[in-house]
Amino acid sequence: MKTFRKFLLPLSLACTFSAFAVDNEQELPTQTLFRNVNIFNGVDNKLYQNHYVLVEKNIIKQVSATEIQGHKNVVVIDGAGRTLMPGLIDAHVHLNLQNLDNPAAIDGVSNMTWEEIGALAYDAAQEYLYSGFTTVRDLCGMHDGMRKHIEAGTLIGPRIYLAGACISQTSGHGDWRTNAQALGDDGNKNGQVQKLGISTLADGADEVLKACRNSLAGGADFCKMMAGGGVTSMRDPIHSIQGTMDELRAMTTATKQWDTIGAVHAYHDDSVNRALDAGVMSIEHGNLMTEKSTFKNVKKKGAYLVPAMAGFSNQLLKHPQYGNPDLPLKAKVEQIIKNYENWIALANATDINIGYGTDVVVSSKLASRGIRDFQMGQFVEGFGNYKTLVYMTSNNGKLMALTGKNNPYPSKLGVIEEGAYADIILVDGNPLKDLSVLGASFDMWATPREERTIKTIPFVMKDGKIVYNKL
Ligand SMILES: [Zn+2]
Known part of the structure; x- marks a missing residue:
C-alpha cells in the first residue's frame, strides 16, 4: 500500500x-x-x-x-x-505446540517437520481469531515468521505477542530430549524441539543471556524461562527449583535492556518468589502457591499471575495422559487440585493482577477447543463473570503493554475507548x-x-x- x-x-x-x-x-x-x-x-x-x-x-x-x-x-x-x-486476549498460548490425535504429547511434536508444525500453528491461530480472540501471547517457540505475514495481510490471524524459544536448564521443564539424546549430551544440537528453536537449553548466566538475546533477535517481544518443575514434562519433578538467581537475572537483564519483561513458568512459592526477586513480571501458572506472603509479593512487585485454571479440576484426571496412573503426571495434577480452595481464596483476597491464559498445549484440535472453553468456565467459577471479563480484556491489555518500547502494538488493547x-x-x-x-x-x-x-x-x-x- x-x-x-x-x-x-x-x-x-x-x-x-x-x-x-x-x-x-x-x-x-x-x-x-x-x-x-x-x-x-x-x-x-x-x-x-x-x-x-x-x-x-x-x-x-x-x-x-x-x-x-x-x-x-x-x-x-x-x-x-x-x-x-x-x-478477547489469551495471554498464554502455544501455537507451535499443537498436535493431531497423537497421544505422545511433546514427543509427538518432536517427530514433526516444520511444515506440519507451521500448518497446525496457523490453523490454531485462526481458531483463536474466529472465536473472538483478537490477540494471543505465545509462551514457547514462536518467532516472528507467522506474525510478519499476518501483519502484511498475506495470512489472517490474531495479533501475536511472542517469547521466542522458551529457555530451560538441562533437565528442566523445557528439556524434551529423549533419554538417548540426553545421555549422549550433545547440548541443544540433538533434541528436535531444540533444533527447531521451540525450546532452548541454557546452563549458566552467559548461556541464558545468549538464549534470551537470540529470542529477541528472532523478533521476540519478551523472554520466557522455566523456573520450576512442570506437569507435562516427564523428566522434572514438580517440586524442583529451576534456574539459579544468576540465570534468572541474566534473563531480566537482557529484557530490561530491551525495555521489556521476563516471564517464567513457576508453580510453587519458592520458584515464584525467586523469580519476582529477579525482576520477573509475568508468572505463568503459580497454581501451587500456598502462602499469602507470595500473593502479596506478586502484588507488591506489580507483576501478573497467569494461572492455567484447568489444572485445578478433577475433570483433568479423565484425560488419557494426565489421568494415567503409570505416568508421573497424575500425581502432579492431584497435588494441584488439592491446593485449589486455599489458592482461590488467597487470589481473590489479595486482589492480585491476574491475566487470562489457557495454556492449551499438545492436544488434538477438538480437545484443544474443549479445554479452552472449559478454562473460561473455570475462570468464571473461581473469579466470577466480571473479573474474568476484565482479565480477558483490559488486564491482559496492560500485561501486553509491559513489553514497553518493544511493544509491537503500542496503542491500547482490551478496552473500548477513544x-x-x-x-x-x-x-x-x-x-x-x-x-x-x-x-x-x-x-x-x-x-x-x-x-x-x-x-x-x-x-x-x-x-x-x-x-x-x-x-
Ligand atoms: Zn504453557
Whole structure:
C-alpha cells in the first residue's frame, strides 16, 4: 500500500484540479460506525446502553451516547441491541505446540517437520481469531515468521505477542530430549524441539543471556524461562527449583535492556518468589502457591499471575495422559487440585493482577477447543463473570503493554475507548450475566465444538478490519 502510494503521488500532482478532487475523495479514511449497541468497555461492571462507536482506520475514534456522524463513505453496522466489547486476549498460548490425535504429547511434536508444525500453528491461530480472540501471547517457540505475514495481510490471524524459544536448564521443564539424546549430551544440537528453536537449553548466566538475546533477535517481544518443575514434562519433578538467581537475572537483564519483561513458568512459592526477586513480571501458572506472603509479593512487585485454571479440576484426571496412573503426571495434577480452595481464596483476597491464559498445549484440535472453553468456565467459577471479563480484556491489555518500547502494538488493547485499537466483537447476550455467550463451558469433556466460530459471537473486527460478519 505504502509503495503503491509513493508511485501515485507524482501522477496526482500532474493531474487537473478536478481530477485531484476525485483523488482526494478516494483518500477518505475507512470508517465503520456501530450503532444501537450496549458496550462492555473492558473495565466497568456495567453495559453502556444504546451507544455509538466510530472506528477510523484501525483505531476507535469516538464513543458516544448520542448519535455520531461518520463521513459520507462510512460503513454502518447496526448492532440491534447486541453487546459490543473488546476483542478477547489469551495471554498464554502455544501455537507451535499443537498436535493431531497423537497421544505422545511433546514427543509427538518432536517427530514433526516444520511444515506440519507451521500448518497446525496457523490453523490454531485462526481458531483463536474466529472465536473472538483478537490477540494471543505465545509462551514457547514462536518467532516472528507467522506474525510478519499476518501483519502484511498475506495470512489472517490474531495479533501475536511472542517469547521466542522458551529457555530451560538441562533437565528442566523445557528439556524434551529423549533419554538417548540426553545421555549422549550433545547440548541443544540433538533434541528436535531444540533444533527447531521451540525450546532452548541454557546452563549458566552467559548461556541464558545468549538464549534470551537470540529470542529477541528472532523478533521476540519478551523472554520466557522455566523456573520450576512442570506437569507435562516427564523428566522434572514438580517440586524442583529451576534456574539459579544468576540465570534468572541474566534473563531480566537482557529484557530490561530491551525495555521489556521476563516471564517464567513457576508453580510453587519458592520458584515464584525467586523469580519476582529477579525482576520477573509475568508468572505463568503459580497454581501451587500456598502462602499469602507470595500473593502479596506478586502484588507488591506489580507483576501478573497467569494461572492455567484447568489444572485445578478433577475433570483433568479423565484425560488419557494426565489421568494415567503409570505416568508421573497424575500425581502432579492431584497435588494441584488439592491446593485449589486455599489458592482461590488467597487470589481473590489479595486482589492480585491476574491475566487470562489457557495454556492449551499438545492436544488434538477438538480437545484443544474443549479445554479452552472449559478454562473460561473455570475462570468464571473461581473469579466470577466480571473479573474474568476484565482479565480477558483490559488486564491482559496492560500485561501486553509491559513489553514497553518493544511493544509491537503500542496503542491500547482490551478496552473500548477513544484511541484504542479497533479490536471489537459483537455478542448476542450479556456476558456479565452469562459467559457461555463467549464460549465458556463447565464440562471439559462435553462434545467439543466442531466449528471454530461461536454462534453468539456473530461479528469479529481486528485492527479496524472485519474478519467475520454473520449479522
Ligand atoms: Zn504453557
